[in-house]
Amino acid sequence: MDATPQEFDRVLSSMCTRPHPAAARAARRFLADNPGDPATYPDVAALEERAVDALGTITGLDDPAGYVAGGGTEANLQAVRAARDLAASDDPVVVAPTSVHFSFQKAADVLGVTLRLVPTDDDHRADPDAVAAAVDDDTALVVGVAGTTEFGRVDPIPALARIADEADARFHVDAAWGGFHLPFTDHDWHFDHAAVDTLTIDPHKVGRAPIPAGGFLARDGATLDALAVETPYLETTAQATLAGTRSGAGVAGAAAALDAQWPDEYRENHERAAANATSLTESLRDRGYDVVTPDLPLVAFDLPEPAFEAVREEGWRLSRTGSGEARIVCMPHVTRAMLESFLETLDAVRVGASGR
Template identity: 40%
Template sequence: MNTKPIAKSEILKELQEYQNQDYKYESGRILGSMCTQAHPFAKEVFIKFLDSNLGDAGLFQGTKHIEDEAIKTIGSFLGNPEVYGNIVTGGTEANLMAMRGARNLAINEKGIKNGEIIVPESAHFSFKKAQDMLGLKVIHAPLDEEYRTSTDFVQDNINKNTVAIVGVAGSTELGVIDPIQELSDISTDKNIHLHVDAAFGGFVIPFLKDLGYHFPDFDFTLPGVDSMTIDPHKMGLAPIPAGCILFKDNKCLDAMAVDTPYLTYKQQSTIVGTRLGASSAAIFALMKYLGREGYAKLAQECMDNTNFLAKGLKDLGYDLVMEPKLNIIGFNHPQLSTEELADELEKRDWRVSMSKCPEAVRIIVMRHIKHENILDLLSDLKDIKNNL
């Protein structure tokens, strides 16, 4: 550390130089990110609440109220406003909390010591962290021809140690929605915790439904769903970090509570201690500001661009892994390997990512990807096709 203070202007200049090295969402060239530019109003609110610490909620009772209201609002478009939970740092922390809650409840109520969870092959890698951090054994259910979890496998692999089953609503790689209704039936029948990871789909599916899109039920309207992850910092347009964990009742939160004698609230269920009130305030404000209509408009725009890109890809002779369900597309070149295609795109200054299951170039059509960016992308893809 420098001994003498350095002038603000000099520090800001240095920071600017580093920031210039970052890719910018507004370039429209970041194709593989589930995050995007946060909404300007949400950023404005976020800054106002930077000092609020929900880890010591008794000191910040107004901000705690905001968090509770945000939870109810999110619950209201996921089938139940009377849910319990927290605004957390993201989908990883939300999934860890869900698994920790289910595990602890299973220890308390069923005496299960060596807990197992069954997750789809398509599940996010946060469940690998749950395996490592919570000592859970993770069993991967294979996918059917539409890349959805095999409910027969789930049914057949539940045993006396199973503490949770997981379904995904908007898979990380392809935006696939698992058969949550069938998982709910299994969960009710076997009395096993069902967690739905809607980190991506949670801020899309309900609003597309408002517009008349058809999706099967995937949320707390189903009796077997015990907890859900939904990320405001993905399609919710909230500033990073903002995830959300919701529980149908507070049994799981109670099962995770530890004593916090030196704080104003005497127990805490979240993984982190000191935590941002700003994330809660920003998503609370933004949901009011945009309303269901605002989120529906956003979802529609992303879907229109997705469908336009999907058609363009097919017209050029690229192979789509499947018709997109949400605003995520996986595709391949008929001759090049996925890696070769990704390299060609990177050479042309596109930032792409690849899915593994199945292998494909993956594009998440977030709101920073505009129609004109898609035209440029299709033109480059045509060039790649013609110059092979």
């Protein structure tokens, strides 16, 4: 095979990163195990229970229900599916800010529910008043985001939870990326802070587990019961997951990543990433760029199209928000030296453009 895996030395746009060495070793050991049939594969099933318990500790839930999913998209879809199946309305509606991940559009399309998107406030966060105005008797689920993919913003989770409760709707928090940064901040975002029913948190992002390793958590087992289907030909009689066969490598890697890093290494990673985001913001502003002040370690800034394309031609993996800002995600592989090298490229591009 002549294909080469992506190196991370110039990747600035991805929310995935190099797996932790302990996680990579565990993944290799369990490549052939299927957590989708826990009675046949009890060891990897035990690792999944360990991973879910650890994710519960991180998200303020003493006795979590859930599983290691294929990623945030699957976890978000499962939250919508559970809300639809438990809803009183025949035409269930999901109310969410426009900052939600595009996986909610997929979920709405697949599950046949209405996705009602509400504009965010001037700081790119969900506006509780606008969300409250959008909720009605058909609302089955209200969604908040704890670490948006475009601007790294954390929605007012307790306020959104109260709106959902008053509407007799379920409440879901998407913390797929932010969940491994937020424990080391003063944000209110998880089960212990608000009446959250389900939550997404991905070990294969900042958690440094191998892909695929998403996390779907529920406050109680009734949510998983609502999702379960019978599996008559397996040793296990029922299955609440979306996929049947699942990755033993992802499950084992997630358990090993959590064992190795919670809480000290994750705290150190957050502090390093936050410092890098602050330094990059100051450097960009010194150069005259308009920068959205970071909340979590994600930097969005105005970069003209010629410069954007020029730095990409130099090998930098860069992306844009929906409104056009360039975005840099300070993942564990993104070092200060790497950001300084990017700034040197950006400076050279500007000099070249001015000399034409």
